Amino acid sequence: MSDKLVAAQVRHYPPGDLAVWILIMAELLVFALFFAAYGFTRMGHVALFNQYQATLDRTAAVANTLALITASYFVVRAVAAIREGNSRHSARWLWAGVGMGVLFLFIKGGEYAEHLSHGINLSTNTFYMFYLSLTFFHFMHVIVGVIVLVILAVKVGQGRYSAAEHADVESGASYWHMVDLVWLILFPLVYVMH
Amino acid sequence: MQYKSQAVAKLYFIAAIGLFVGQILFGVILGLQYVIGDFLFPEIPFNVARMVHTNLLIVWLLFGFMGAAYYLVPEEAERELVSPGLAVLMFWVFLIAGALTILGYLLVPYSGLAQMTGNDLLPTMGREFLEQPTITKIGIVVVALAFLYNIGMTILSGRKTVVNLVLLIGLVGLAVFFLFSFYNPDNLVKDKYYWWWVVHLWVEGVWELILGSILAFVLIKTTGVDREVIEKWLYVIIAMTLITGIIGTGHHYYWIGTPDYWQWWGSVFSAMEPIPFFMMTVFAFNMVNRRRRNHPNKAAVLWALGTAVMAFLGAGVWGFLHTLAPVNYYTHGTQITAAHGHMAFYGAYVMIVLTMISYAMPMLRGRKAASSNRSQVLEMWSFWLMTVSMVFITLFLTGAGILQTYLQRYSDTPLPFMVVQEKIELFYWMREVAGVVFLIGLLVYIASFFVGTKEPEVVLEQTDA
Numbered sequence: 001m002s003d004k005l006v007a008a009q010v011r012h013y014p015p016g017d018l019a020v021w022i023l024i025m026a027e028l029l030v031f032a033l034f035f036a037a038y039g040f041t042r043m044g045h046v047a048l049f050n051q052y053q054a055t056l057d058r059t060a061a062v063a064n065t066l067a068l069i070t071a072s073y074f075v076v077r078a079v080a081a082i083r084e085g086n087s088r089h090s091a092r093w094l095w096a097g098v099g100m101g102v103l104f105l106f107i108k109g110g111e112y113a114e115h116l117s118h119g120i121n122l123s124t125n126t127f128y129m130f131y132l133s134l135t136f137f138h139f140m141h142v143i144v145g146v147i148v149l150v151i152l153a154v155k156v157g158q159g160r161y162s163a164a165e166h167a168d169v170e171s172g173a174s175y176w177h178m179v180d181l182v183w184l185i186l187f188p189l190v191y192v193m194h
Numbered sequence: 195m196q197y198k199s200q201a202v203a204k205l206y207f208i209a210a211i212g213l214f215v216g217q218i219l220f221g222v223i224l225g226l227q228y229v230i231g232d233f234l235f236p237e238i239p240f241n242v243a244r245m246v247h248t249n250l251l252i253v254w255l256l257f258g259f260m261g262a263a264y265y266l267v268p269e270e271a272e273r274e275l276v277s278p279g280l281a282v283l284m285f286w287v288f289l290i291a292g293a294l295t296i297l298g299y300l301l302v303p304y305s306g307l308a309q310m311t312g313n314d315l316l317p318t319m320g321r322e323f324l325e326q327p328t329i330t331k332i333g334i335v336v337v338a339l340a341f342l343y344n345i346g347m348t349i350l351s352g353r354k355t356v357v358n359l360v361l362l363i364g365l366v367g368l369a370v371f372f373l374f375s376f377y378n379p380d381n382l383v384k385d386k387y388y389w390w391w392v393v394h395l396w397v398e399g400v401w402e403l404i405l406g407s408i409l410a411f412v413l414i415k416t417t418g419v420d421r422e423v424i425e426k427w428l429y430v431i432i433a434m435t436l437i438t439g440i441i442g443t444g445h446h447y448y449w450i451g452t453p454d455y456w457q458w459w460g461s462v463f464s465a466m467e468p469i470p471f472f473m474m475t476v477f478a479f480n481m482v483n484r485r486r487r488n489h490p491n492k493a494a495v496l497w498a499l500g501t502a503v504m505a506f507l508g509a510g511v512w513g514f515l516h517t518l519a520p521v522n523y524y525t526h527g528t529q530i531t532a533a534h535g536h537m538a539f540y541g542a543y544v545m546i547v548l549t550m551i552s553y554a555m556p557m558l559r560g561r562k563a564a565s566s567n568r569s570q571v572l573e574m575w576s577f578w579l580m581t582v583s584m585v586f587i588t589l590f591l592t593g594a595g596i597l598q599t600y601l602q603r604y605s606d607t608p609l610p611f612m613v614v615q616e617k618i619e620l621f622y623w624m625r626e627v628a629g630v631v632f633l634i635g636l637l638v639y640i641a642s643f644f645v646g647t648k649e650p651e652v653v654l655e656q657t658d659a
Contacts, residue, residue, distance in 0.1 A: 019430045
């Protein structure tokens with residue numbers, strides 16, 4: 001046990017592969033640009049943005065926020081478990097994370113279906129253009145994140161990682177937290193602030 | 195050279211260099227026509243010279259990519275090409291089809307060429323860069339299929355490396371997106387929309403994968419840095435290329451009749467397009483600094499580093515200059531575009547092909563690893579002559595573009611196009627001088643293959659064992 005603790009303490013920073021962190025930074029930059037564009041455009045159309053923001057389903061968005069935060073918690077537990085060499089627990093936590101991710105996709109998909117049934121699309125108005133673009137780009141990232149978690153869950157379940165060697169799990173977890181983090185900015189910015 | 199079938203690359207490289215000379219000759223003619231409008235008229239009108247200049251560029255780069263693939267793939271896959279004979283046959287098919295097409299441009303009025311080649315049956319002609327007669331386009335598809343079969347089967351039946359797989363994805367993408375050149379809808383918006391699927395998704399998408407994999411290959415060979423390290427970089431670079439480049443197509447959709455959201459999508463995503471190019475620069479210098487040996491082919495390393503820098507400047511920085519919709523509103527289709535086009539094509543694609551030729555040619559000509567010192571010195575002179583003159587071509591065109599944008603579109607009293615063209619004449623003259631220097635650089639480059647051929651090759655000792 002003490003060996004494992006030592007192994008944990010001399011671990012590289014940042015966790016996972018540096019390449020993933022470069023990717024994460026680049027992705028955050030793209031979203032940051034989009035958020036800034038949203039903010040600047042909103043300054044010119046405050047009334048329009050407030051009016052159509054009110055049409056969004058905040059209850060669904062709160063549920064989704066909880067789903068993503070919970071998923072992130074599960075992923076944290078999965079990384080903690082694999083750091084102790086406990087593949088079985090780690091895989092179980094990862095599958096739980098996948099479940100929460102899928103729940104997010106279902107809820108968000110329901111919201112999209114609702115918008116579509118009202119004939120809303122990217123060209124409806126500037127607010128919807130931003131709302132649909134931002135949430136859809138994020139939606140695509142959740143799909144990628146879920147796929148990453150599924151692959152990790154399967155491989156962890158097969159016992160391919162250990163307390164000493166699990167950089168892939170940390171990389172995947174870091175990516176997932178990025179997906180979560182983006183939503184934590186997106187949700188208040190697009191759904192709540194007015 | 196480890197595999198006999200790699201030798202087919204030599205044919206492709208020689209043809210590429212030959213067509214490159216043609217491209218630059220027409221470039222110099224074209225540059226002069228900007229200031230002396232009736233130069234060589236009516237024999238070679240401006241529109242024909244331009245078509246030959248751009249089409250030759252694309253064709254010789256394709257020859258270069260194919261040659262690079264035929265050289266690189268066997269070495270990576272650790273086996274001979276599936277069919278070297280097919281590669282040679284396709285070389286002649288492509289060269290003859292290409293030559294006939296260029297002769298068609300020069301000898302027959304374009305509308306006559308369209309009639310002669312049965313454009314009515316499946317109209318695909320008359321669009322910038324895709325001017326080739328339909329029959330030539332079909333020929334390109336046939337050559338591409340045979341090429342992909344040859345390369346693909348070699349890769350799939352040999353050792354699979356990241357370099358090979360990324361190259362294969364790039365080449366398959368190149369072939370697939372070219373198919374959109376056959377789609378020619380009546381609706382002008384749709385026409386332009388899908389036209390960019392060839393043009394943009396080539397140069398800001400799949401070609402970057404080809405560029406990345408060739409650069410990675412040359413760096414693995416010349417620096418001796420671990421393959422794993424180089425492959426990881428390659429993964430991140432291509433991921434960023436695709437993330438930014440695919441939706442970045444939107445920066446062509448601002449003013450062609452597509453929905454407004456493209457102004458946002460195009461601006462945001464294409465503003466990120468310099469990132470993968472910047473990564474490539476950091477990557478190349480990093481690998482060379484961490485080199486485990488000093489490769490005797492110093493010219494090839496210079497070309498590799500030059501590619502990384504010039505691609506970032508030309509494609510990255512000069513692309514970013516006019517990629518945001520509010521800026522592009524004024525600069526669209528001015529000399530700013532021409533400035534970007536010149537440095538981006540030279541920096542990214544001309545230089546990567548020359549990098550590969552520089553690395554492979556000594557082996558293809560029977561040497562162990564490098565040319566003689568005299569030959570390399572001359573080649574490095576040509577590197578600097580061409581690269582520095584291209585920087586000046588770009589700067590002069592940028593000056594012309596800024597002035598043009600201001601006088602024609604931004605000032606309180608905008609002037610007509612032709613009046614402005616006269617006012618920016620000085621820049622065109624200076625660009626022409628730089629263009630002639632470029633041509634001299636190219637001649638020096640060719641001369642470098644013929645000097646010091648009898649002298650011993652450069653040998654360098656290992657830096658560490």
